[in-house]
Amino acid sequence: MQSKCIVCHDKPAVFRCIQCHKPVCDDCSFKTEHGAFCSRECAVMYRDFKRSQRDSAPRRPGRLLARLVALILVAGLVVAALYKMGIIKDIPGLTTRTEAPQARPAE
Numbered sequence: 001m002q003s004k005c006i007v008c009h010d011k012p013a014v015f016r017c018i019q020c021h022k023p024v025c026d027d028c029s030f031k032t033e034h035g036a037f038c039s040r041e042c043a044v045m046y047r048d049f050k051r052s053q054r055d056s057a058p059r060r061p062g063r064l065l066a067r068l069v070a071l072i073l074v075a076g077l078v079v080a081a082l083y084k085m086g087i088i089k090d091i092p093g094l095t096t097r098t099e100a101p102q103a104r105p106a107e
């Protein structure tokens, strides 16, 4: 089924507006680098939409994770260094020494 151009209501539509999906003919279509639109307004809307989409897109999602991993590694190294220097005596989970006071066997 061939739909007619929504602009001139005369010629058969050969394009569909990327923005509003309305059919337009070759003469009435507004062509941009993104494709064909039914009007200049739709082309502007689509361009703005694309721009906002690009701006709101997360920038390099792997970067945050890499930073987090690096932070954890650095924190672990610092804790290990402090522990070796004797600044931190007991780290729960790191030390295997049992410092529980031993009950003296009654004689």
Ligand SMILES: [Zn+2]
Residues within 6 Å of the ligand: 005, 006, 007, 008, 009, 010, 011, 024, 025, 026, 027, 028, 029
């Ligand atoms: Zn037309």
Ligand SMILES: [Zn+2]
Residues within 6 Å of the ligand: 017, 018, 019, 020, 021, 022, 037, 038, 039, 042
């Ligand atoms: Zn349109």
